[in-house]
Amino acid sequence: MSRFGEVDDQYDPHALEERVFEYWDEVDAYEQTKQHRADGESYFFVDGPPYTSGAAHMGTTWNKSLKDVYIRFLRMQGYDVTDRPGYDMHGLPIETKVEEQLGFENKKDIEEFGEDEFIDACKEYADEQLEGLQEDFKSFGVWMDWDDPYKTVEPEYMEAAWWGFSKAAERGLVEQGHRSISQCPRCETAIANNEVEYEDVEDPSIYVKFDLTDREGKVVIWTTTPWTVPANTFVAVDEEGDYVGVRAEKEGEEELLYVAEAKHEEVLKEGRYEDYEVVEELSGEEMLGWSYDHPLAEEVPEHPDHEGAREVYAGDYVDTHGDGTGLVHSAPGHGEEDFERGRELGFPVFCPVGSDGVYTEEGGKYEGQFVKDADEEIIADLEDSGAMLSSGTVSHSYGHCWRCDTGIIQIVTDQWFITITDVKDELLENVEDSQWYPQWARDNRFHDFVEDAPDWNVSRQRYWGIPIPIWTPEGRDDDEDMIVVSTREELAERVDQDVDPETIDLHKDTVDDLTITEDGTTYTRIPDVFDVWLDSSVASWGTLNFPEDQRRFDELWPADLIIEAHDQTRGWFWSQLGMGTTAMGEVPYERVLMHGWALDEDGRKMSKSVGNIVQPGEAIERHGADVMRLFLLSVNPQGDDMRFSWDELRNMENSLRTLWNVFRFPLPYMRLDEFDPDETTLDDADDHLELVDEWVLARLQSTKETMTEELEAFRQDRALEALLEFVVEDVSRFYVQAVRERMWDEEDSGSKRAAYATIYRVLRETVTLLAPYAPFVAEEIYGTLTDEDGYDTVHMEDWPAVDDSRVDEQLEEDVAFLRAIEEAGANARQQAGRKLRWPVPRVVVAADDERVAAAVERHNDLLADRLNAREVELVDPDERWGELNYSAEADMSVLGPAFGGRAGEVMTALNEARIDDPTLESLETAANELLDEPAEITDEMVSFVTETPEGVAGTAFGTDGDDCGVVYVDASLTDDIESEGYAREVIRRVQEMRKELDLDVEERIALELSVDDDRVASLIDEREALILEEVRADEFSTVDVDERDGHRKEWEVEGVDIELAIVPLTTSDTV
RNA sequence: GGGCCAAUAGCUCAAUCAGGUUGAGCGCCACUCUGAUAAGGUGGAGGCUCUCGGUUCAAAUCCGAGUUGGCCCA
Known part of the structure; x- marks a missing residue:
């Protein structure tokens, strides 16, 4: 690239990007840029680690483009920005992919294959995926530290998780316990509630009658999970709800049924009763303590039979107007609410189902059957014993495993928790310490989520994850006397085996064999690994290699900025708050920019099954990386979803093409005249600057000001809009048009040099402003403009500051008026049938406004020139130009209060009236002729509008929708x-x-x-x-x-x- | 089932906070211009402002109920 050298005639994004990639390599552009800011003020950005399965999709691409634009902007502002990318590489999704590849079906296959081999295979898979993602991110010009990403599978990162967890344990927030959890029976692990995906499925829908033992009658319950009936422990009612006893008759037999008052008709219809009668009305409270027989007592001999079991209790989860019967079958061994209530009642937990979803010995007759398969037999048994009131199916939404899509089951198992409910107040306070863009995301969405969040189940019964660093006394697995190890150093010191903290890998296959012996007790590690959300929750210190590296942590933590999509409210925004609060007592980020999801052109989610996915690669292929980035950065990032649009990509390409044309237009002339921007600076040319030069420079200043403000408010879309408007409207459509003739001039002149200096300044600053958005094209233009004179890369430039001496708001306003006049003049000319090439003897500008009049006076010559008129005449606001008719325009904001219901009618009359002179009297007379009842018109209600006289074409003009006056073009010939x-x-x-x-x-x-x-x-x-x-x-x-x-x-x-x-x-x- | 967000021209969005005759850019059609041009200029067509109620002299805007889409939760 030599200065002002030949450039492509056409903007060719692909060839250009290829050249720029090569150039960046050649000059080590990224490294140089970082070094350039090494002494700047620190800015700690933390990359939310994408999960390493699958390629970068449009959403990730949007996300990384946003990160890139802000990192580049901050760097140009002088900050030393951390930019370590991260990858989330543990977890069930990868395990299931690897299982698929190896053809495994369940955990037994993994055990046979060997834990350590399986872990290696997962690592290999995750690494492969990481490589692919890195290549994707690089392909559209993201500048992050690709040589040194943080990986959640590296020992130093895993240690950061151990450390954080141990801090929570020190505060007494780590607890082991029975909980009802969502279990994937295929993966044989607990999964978090937020990992459950709901889908509509067809399930059994059964109404079951439980015989009362101490009185006549039966209570009726409803469930969609027959397989939980063996574990039935009690029935819950709404204490304050209304219930009825119904005597119902079917096939000659009569029975007394108890159900909620609101549901009894529906229930009896379900049971196909021929006739019934309400014989008793009672409240839920009256039913408390009733006892009943377990309907599967024979089939499941070990069914709950303890003191207090098989009785009616109050439950706040009962809704007498919802689904079901208003009496809820409750099995603390399964349902979460049932479990909580059972615990309150002090009941033992009966869960006859194993982690694989198969009935255990406690399941009696059903032992060895998978629960869902047992449904059929259970239904048959209930029917045989006469307990079934009705059996059918229902379509409802049911939870499935997010990874393998297996229907989940609720069972009670031993799990490890961080009891964040103990620090709820602290969490809510810490939320307030972070600033969110948009703010409603924090105050509504996030706040509500945090308020309702349950304890965090951090244990998973899997292999590919960070092992939970808890050692318990041999033969026990409770939280009494547990040891929580916080670092590799501590591990090496405490374990019985010889371990080198420098080289040890912390995965399960390694640490499972390590034991600790203290005070004569031997401790072994619990077999679980962490929930994968815990991995990324420690990213704010993990990315700094803390606790290994204390210095960087002291200097940088907490994060200044994180940028992710709104699904991370329950994900990373939350997990970081939870971990930051329990481990550090603080929220680990100060600012959150929350963006949305990338939807398809019709506003629907992109999904494989719909087949509406747009690959970023295709967008790059069709329009280039710069154009794709411009599109992604032109949409509002704050909370809203984005609709992908090929049309908008085309628009962006057009804008870049305009920039390219503007850029290459002066080059031949500059070459010809050997223009040297160092010799002819803007200051040197100051005396020769013409009005348009001063104007475009003033516009440049306000563009910079707007962009800086918008970017600082995380509205890069508005900043871009301002820049593109400047390039397309002001530079291309106005300035270049106005300045062309000066550049064609063969003679050397001060005016020509001033034009060169002006456009040079404009272009150079414009590409600098564009650089964070479209790093490739900005680089090439910059290189051509500066050659040896600038930095090696535009990305090292400082963010252009506003030059106060070039600010001229008056001039900007004047030109806005002039352009409006010019536009109206062109319209009037067309009406008069006179092309712009043909001069007209006279243009009359009737100004409504002193400012317009002043602008026309100040710039009469320029206006005459642009309008190709021999003369421009001004009619002042308080004067009138002869031969004009007038009409009125009504102001509804005055008319409304004055006339109330008649306002519309009066408006129409005023708008339609035509008068010779613009006085209130004549208008009132004319309007009243059109009205049934006369209306009294005041000055404020109307503004007069001039009407075009014969022979002269006139067009109204205005700026921003405000009328400013009328341009009349006299098109007579001489x-x-x-x-x-x-x-x-x-x-x-x-x-x-x-x-x-x-x-x-x-x-x-x-x-x-x-x-x-x-x-x-x-x-x-x-x-x-x-x-x-x-x-x-x-x-x-x-x-x-x-x-x-x-x-x-x-x-x-x-x-x-x-x-x-x-x-x-x-x-x-x-x- | 619940929470949050959105819905305005063919497309992308503004105007909604603070009620006052709905706008811009792109696209389309016609005309026009062209010494940076896959550009530029002028005009035109194109809107029950998602629906239904309510408040008001007046609602895209405020309120209520729905519909559709998105995210989250159950």
Whole structure:
């Protein structure tokens, strides 16, 4: 890249990106950029580790693009930003993938294969996936420390988890206990409630009658899990609910049934009773203590039979108006609520189901059967014993394992918990210490989640995870006398075996064999591993290699910023808060930017089964990485989901193409004139700056100001919008148009140098502002503009500061008015049928506003030039231009309060009235003619609008929707105007012929001109000099196009035939 | 079943906090211009502002109930 060198005619993202990747390697751009900021103020960003299974999808790509744009922005602001990427590599998802690859079906297969081999296979798989992800992230230009990612499977990271957990244990927040948990019977492990995915399935729906023992009648319960009936321990009612006793008759037999009042009709219908009668009304309270027979007493001999079992109790989870019968079958060995209530009642837990979902010996007749398979037999047994009131199926949502999709079961097992409910208040306080974007995510969503969060079950009965560092006395597995090891160092000191803390791997296969002997007691490790969410929960110190590295932790912790999607409310945002609070007493992050999910073009979730996934690779393929990033960064990140849109990608490519064209436009001229930005700085050229230069520089300042504010508020979408508007609207559509002629000028001039200096400054700062968003194209443009003069990479530049001396809000406002006038003028011209090429004698601007009038006065010449008018006349706000009609425009905000219900009617009348002079009296008269009842009109209710008179075209103009006045274009013709008009027509056609001959801009020509109309011919003759100069012709002469490779063409201009011929002149021909 | 968020032109969004005749960009159609141009300019078509109620002189906006989508929880 040499300064102002030749660049691609067309913006070609792929070739460009390839060049930039190579260039970055060549100059070590990333390393240099980091080094450049090494002495800056620290900014601790923590990467939320993506899980290493599968490739980067659009959501991850959005996430990493957001991280990249803020890291780059912060660096440009001078911060030394931490940028260590992380990967979450443990856990069940990887285990199941590996099991699939190896063709395993359950844990027994793993045990046979060998734990250590299985762990190795998981490691290998996770590493492979990591490589793929890294390549994906690099492919769209994310700059993070790819050579040194933190991995949750490395010993130093696992140690960070041990350390955090041991801190929680020191505070007495680690506990072992029976809990009702969601169990995946295939994976044979507990899974967290939030790992349960709900799906609609068809399940049994049975109504069962339990015979009362101390009175006549039966209580009726409903369940969708017949397999939990063996463990039935009690029935729960709503103490304050209304219940009824119903005498019901079917097939000649009569029975007394108790159900909730609200449900009795439905229940009896289910049971197909022929007739029934409500014979008793009672409250739930009256039923407390009733006892009943276990319906499967014979089949399950060991069924709960202790003191207090098989009786009716109050339960706050009962709803007499919900599903079921208002009496709830309760089995503390299964359901979570049942378990809690059973514990309150002091009942022992009866759970006849093993971790694999198969009935144990306690299951009696059903021993050895998988619970779901036993449903059928249980239903049959209940029917045989006459306990079944009704048996059918129901479609409802039921929990499934998030990884293997097996239906989960609720069973009670021994698990390890961090009892975060003991520090709930502290958690809620700590939430307030973090700042969230958007804030509602913290105050509503996150706050509610934290408030309701149960104790954290951190144990999993699996292999690929961080082993829980708890050693218990041999033969016991409770939390009394447990030892919690916090570091590798401590491990080496305490275990009986010889262990090198430097080299030990902390996985299960290694640590399971280690024992601790203290005071004559031998301790062994509990076999469980951590819930994978615990891994990433310690990322804020794990990424700093703490506790091994104390210095960095002291310097940096807690994190300044984390950026993740809204599903992490229950995930990483939560797990970090929980772990940070229990281990450190603090929330480990200060700022959270929460973004949404990437949805498909129709607003639906991208999913394999729907087949609507858009791969980031495809977007890059079609439009390039810069364009994809621009799109991803142009959508609101704060909490909202994003809809992917190919149309928007195209729009972004158009914007970049415009930037590219703006950038390459001045290059040939700069080369030709050997413009040197060091010699001709903006300050040097200050005296020669023209109004448009000053204006575009002022716009640049306000663009920088807006962008900085928006980026600091984490609205990179608005910052980008401001930048692209500046590039497309201000630089391309206005400045470049206005400045072109100055650059075509062959003579060296102060004005031309000022234009160069201006556009150089604008481009250089623009690409710097663009660099965090589109790092590739920004790099190439920067390189071409600076060459040896700048940094090796644009990403080392400082974030451009506002130059106060160039700020000019007045000028920005003036030009906004002028542009509005120009736009309206073009409209009026079109109405009058006069092209812009043809001058008009006069344009009249009727200003509504002093500021507009002042702007027109200040910039009369510029306006005349842009409108191609000989003269621009101003009509001041308090004056009127003759020959105008007027109409009124009603102001509803005044009319409404004044007229109430009639306001609409009055508005219409006012809008439709037409008057000759803009006075209130004549308007009121005209309006009242249209109204049934006269209305009294006041000054504030209306504003007058001028109406176009005959012969002159007028168009209203305004900025931001406010009317500012009207532009009138007088399109009458004079000889002088026709002369110039025709000359311009000729010039344009000669230019087109030059282009068709592919002549260089500066190449000179000879021109032959014959006009088939004497009057027009003489009009054109008057502008001979103008034509020669504009088309770079040395002379009018007869030319021989065949001999000199010229070009001859017939044209029709405004009904007149004109024949033009040109030939290029060689240097020797030139006079 | 519950919580949070969203719904406005074909598309992306603004206007909603603080009620006052719905807007921009892109796309489409027609015309036009062209010495950076896959560009530029002008005009046009395109809206029961998701639905139904309520408050108000006046609702895209406030309130209530729904529908659809997204995330979370059960």
